[in-house]
Amino acid sequence: MSESPLRVASGGTSGDRSRLIVDVLVDAFSDLMAADADAFRTKFRKMAADPFAFYRGSACLFYADMDVLEDRWADERTSRVWIQGDLHAENFGTYMDGAGRIVFDVNDFDEAYLGHVTWDLRRFAASFALLAWRKALGDDVISDLLRTHLTAYLDQVEAFTRSDEDRTFALTAADTEGAVREAILETTTRTRAALLDRMTVVENYQRRFADGGRARRLDDAERDRVLAALDRWRTTVVPPVRRRDVAYDVKDVIGTGGFGIGSAGLPAYNVLLEGYDQALENDVVLSLKQGNVAAPSRIVRDRRIAEYFEHHGHRTAVSQRALQSNASQFLGHTEIDGVGFVVQELSPYENDLDWEDLTEPEEIAPVMAQLGRATAKLHCVGDADSDHALVGFQTEEAITAMVGGRREEFLDELVGFAHAYARQTQEDHRLFVDAFRAGEIPGVSSSGSHPVRSSQA
Numbered sequence: 001m002s003e004s005p006l007r008v009a010s011g012g013t014s015g016d017r018s019r020l021i022v023d024v025l026v027d028a029f030s031d032l033m034a035a036d037a038d039a040f041r042t043k044f045r046k047m048a049a050d051p052f053a054f055y056r057g058s059a060c061l062f063y064a065d066m067d068v069l070e071d072r073w074a075d076e077r078t079s080r081v082w083i084q085g086d087l088h089a090e091n092f093g094t095y096m097d098g099a100g101r102i103v104f105d106v107n108d109f110d111e112a113y114l115g116h117v118t119w120d121l122r123r124f125a126a127s128f129a130l131l132a133w134r135k136a137l138g139d140d141v142i143s144d145l146l147r148t149h150l151t152a153y154l155d156q157v158e159a160f161t162r163s164d165e166d167r168t169f170a171l172t173a174a175d176t177e178g179a180v181r182e183a184i185l186e187t188t189t190r191t192r193a194a195l196l197d198r199m200t201v202v203e204n205y206q207r208r209f210a211d212g213g214r215a216r217r218l219d220d221a222e223r224d225r226v227l228a229a230l231d232r233w234r235t236t237v238v239p240p241v242r243r244r245d246v247a248y249d250v251k252d253v254i255g256t257g258g259f260g261i262g263s264a265g266l267p268a269y270n271v272l273l274e275g276y277d278q279a280l281e282n283d284v285v286l287s288l289k290q291g292n293v294a295a296p297s298r299i300v301r302d303r304r305i306a307e308y309f310e311h312h313g314h315r316t317a318v319s320q321r322a323l324q325s326n327a328s329q330f331l332g333h334t335e336i337d338g339v340g341f342v343v344q345e346l347s348p349y350e351n352d353l354d355w356e357d358l359t360e361p362e363e364i365a366p367v368m369a370q371l372g373r374a375t376a377k378l379h380c381v382g383d384a385d386s387d388h389a390l391v392g393f394q395t396e397e398a399i400t401a402m403v404g405g406r407r408e409e410f411l412d413e414l415v416g417f418a419h420a421y422a423r424q425t426q427e428d429h430r431l432f433v434d435a436f437r438a439g440e441i442p443g444v445s446s447s448g449s450h451p452v453r454s455s456q457a
Helices: 014-035 037-047 051-057 059-066 117-134 139-161 178-188 192-199 220-234 312-324 361-381 395-403 407-437
Strands: 081-083 092-096 102-106 113-115 200-203 206-209 250-256 268-273 284-290 332-336 339-345
Touching: 014 037, 014 059, 014 407, 037 051, 051 059, 051 117, 051 407, 059 117, 059 407, 081 117, 081 312, 081 361, 081 395, 092 178, 102 178, 102 361, 117 139, 117 361, 117 395, 117 407, 139 361, 139 395, 139 407, 178 361, 192 200, 192 284, 206 250, 206 268, 220 250, 220 268, 220 284, 220 332, 220 339, 284 332, 312 332, 312 339, 312 361, 361 395
Parallel strands: none
Antiparallel strands: 081 113, 092 102, 200 206, 250 268, 268 284, 284 339, 332 339
16 A cells, blocks of 8 residues: 655644644634533533544644645645535435435535546545544555545546536436445435424424424524525525425424534524425425635635635535536525524435444445545536636546546545545544543633532432
């Protein structure tokens, strides 16, 4: 195995690296920590579970390292490609696209931005090395599976140079296999009615959100601000042609919390809309979530890109449209109290790829190939053929020209990076846990604000 040298941002002792980890996390999340310290305490406890969980929650640290890593695969064009921004192994799954198809693709765009095409590839490769280490796969096996992924990626990119199908390309049940096809088929059995039954109740023939859990009822003033934001959102959607449209009448609104390890502390709301008719089974649930600073944007210093977006909610919605090409009719953005929010449907047709039962290399290999094809589509769809002006060239041509006759060098370097960065992340995880336990992360104490009392007191 040929490994590329890895120079991380601290470049010094473990103490230097520990201070860097704390500084990067505080710089990225200090405002959200101040707004909701409890949410971040929970986030950090989840990150402490294992190196992969830490990696998922620390994209900001990854980009601090990318900022000092020489990238010989980044030229004038391949350094300015639409990227997902946090492409780890658990950010793939199913959704229903704007054409009504159940597709398998990347399904999280909170960190999407423009940057080096290799940043997505490196982040995924290192995440898989961590995931595979957790499954006790050997380094040679991990290398072979990563090469399968990257080879499928490059093959699909080259295929796009010979056709114009990047905007219609999708992984569906008809052209997938194994665990990916199983995820798609399982998704087809889901229903909006089941989602509504889980989140709502019907009283006096009217549907509303169920109380309890993270649900928070709003006072009149806050509700009015959310309804005004919905009016602004309606002007930002780009619905496809449909036989019937949604009524958009609001039936209920609640406040809720952020979603997942990456969204701790972000304000959010759920809105219940009248559906395609007055029957109760097809009402629609929207999520309004405050947009966060995209991790790659912290090291991309092109003002033209930053100034293209009105706010982070706008950036998230624009990025998702660019990277999906056939996004949901509900995708849009708005503002509440001058802060940007991304708006999209809470869909019953989103189903993450389940890695739990994928244990043997022969089961994982076809999955890796299909993830490679999905990543190629992701990068190539948001280019000069899209309706976004930030990328003015054909991405597939730029990537193919960049790699040229150096395919084996490209594969070797990214596979070597994956192993080296996975080992770095394992050490970073230990340093993070030690710092968190010792109370060295300002604003978030590991013990919380309430003392633990003995049951014998």
